[in-house]
Amino acid sequence: MTTTIPDSVDVVVSGAGAAGLAAARALGATGRTVLVLDRQRTPTPVAKGEILQPESVRILDEWGVLEALRATGARPVERLAIRDPHGEPLLSIDYGQLPGPYRQVLCAEYADLRNVLAGGMPGTVEILRGVRVTGALRDGAGRVSGVHTVGDGAGAGGTEIRAGLVVAADGMSSPLRKAAGVGVDRQEYPHRLLALDVEGVDVAAELAAYRTARGLCLVYPLPGNRCRLYVQVRPDEFRASGMADLNPWCDALLADVPAIAPLGSAVRASLRRRQLFAVYRLRADRLSAPGLALVGESAHAVHPMAAQGVNSSLRDAETLAGAVTSESTVDNSLEAYEADRRPRLDHIATVSHNAARMITALSGAPKLLGARMMRRTAANPRLLRQTAGNLSGTDVRPLTLVDRLYQLGLLVDRHANTPPVTATDRSEAR
Structure with a gap:
């Protein structure tokens, strides 16, 4: 099959993961012609992007694809629970108490998310696979x-595509x-994370993060x-034994985390479908350059x-599309983005790093402070x-320095049990 690559479009998006597809969907809805290019002819299954926070649920609902995602069997969750190795609760965060209509996390397949985003595209959007972006004009x-x-339809010397806006959604290594x-x-x-796809189990409808002697077990x-099982491992954990036979490692895991022992046989059966990840923090110096916007893992x-x-990533796409208006030049819009x-x-x-340190620290002051907080x-x-x-x-209010002192027990919070002020309360006060 021959791919025809246009000479010019309003927007080129490099990358057809969730970030790229979301950007294409949001920008295409403004009436712009959008071309999405991805080097992979067939997307690779990967253990990522499966937990959709309430803000993402709102965005998908407003884009008209939420029900399609629910139809794939996406699992609703209302609680994040941090537990000890035996399953006793250490801290529980109840999403059901959030203000507004979006009070659940959805746990979905990343492939299903990509599919519903691609299936809900405006007619102004075209997706071409097997085409790799090699550089910027x-x-x-x-x-x-x-x-x-270069790639399918690009010819021996490659193809140049002109665009008023280029969107880099091409991952942490982002050539663009x-x-x-x-x-x-x-x-x-x-540390690293070992991801297992565990079949034939019915786990509680929660995000359960076990704080163990080996670190995180999610x-x-x-x-x-x-269910998805993430286990924290040392960078050198399999250096001596390799990963050919993980059964002894699994025995040790189940002994260290008795709470997941009922999953034992299913976990063993899942070992052949393992994925091992290095874990990074990444922050781009800028989210844009003249003519270029960064979204998703190319930026963070x-x-x-x-x-x-x-x-x-979904919020990047929504914000970018809202900033790129007909009343402003593209580069001014990128500054607004x-x-x-x-x-x-x-x-x-900051929130993510602090949460990670509370669970993944194995020793010393970080572990002690995490437990105290x-x-x-x-x-x-x-x-x-x-x-x-x-x-x-959905209700972002960053913790203050005083809040941090409350968490450390250095101050007493006299308002700890004060009921929250609702939107209705604010309206009545006015």
């Missing part, structure tokens, strides 16, 4: 004005980000009577513990509500 002023591609000269701060966590439901990445990655999005992303990075937060209903709002994205 620039005009006489140095502004990004399109992309150079590099081509635009945007720097990045990338830091690797001192369990949550997936469609089709399955956080620890999976706080389940913010794909949610930030940067100004709107950067503070929120920095807040998400969990105990104090668990005993403070106000901080629990605020944490739920921050994680969900």
Whole structure:
């Protein structure tokens, strides 16, 4: 099959993951012609982007694809629970107490999310696979004005595609980000995560994060009577024994985390479908350059513990489309996108990193402080509500320095049990 690549469009999006498809969907809805290019002919299954926070549920609902995602068997969850190895609760965050109509997390297949985004595209959007973006085109002023591609339909020397806006949704290694000269701060966590797709189990409808001697053990439901199991491992954990036979490792895991022992046989059966990940924090110096916008992991990445990655990507797309208006030049719109999005992303990075350290620290002061902060937060209903709002994205109110002192037990919060002020209360007060 021959692919016809157009010479010019309004928008080129590099990358057809959730971030790229969301950006294409949002920008296409404004009436612009959008071309999505992805180097993979067939998407690779990957254990990521499965936890959709309430803010993402809202976005998908407003885009008209939420019911299609629910129809795939996406599992609703109303609680994030941090537990000890035996399953006893250390801290529980109840999404059901959030204000507004979106009070649930959806646990969905990443492939299903991509499919419903692609299936809900406006007619102005075209998706081409097997086409790789190799670099950025620039005009006489140095502004990004399109992309150079190779692959299906690109010809022996490749193809140039002109565009008024180029969107980099091409992952943490982002060739487009590099081509635009945007720097990045990338830091690797001192552990890895082993992801298992566990079949034939019915786990509780919660995001269960077990705080264990080996670090994080995260369990949550997936469609089709399955669950996802993430286990923290040392970078060198399999160096001596390899990964050919993980049964002894599984024996040790089940002994260390008795709460997941009922899943034992299903976990063993899932070992052949394992995925091992390095875990990074990433922050691009800028979210845009003249003619170019960064979305998703080309701009930011956080620890999976706080389940913010794909949610930030969808919000990037929504914000970018809202900023690119007919009343403003593209580059002015990109400055507005940067100004709107950067503070929120920095807040998400802080929340995610703090949440990860509380669970993944194995020794020393970080572990002791994490335990202390969990105990104090668990005993403070106000901080629990605020944490739920921050994680969900629907009621964001960053914790203050004084809040941190409450979490550490250095101050007493006299308002810990004060009922929240609702939108109705504010309206009546006016």
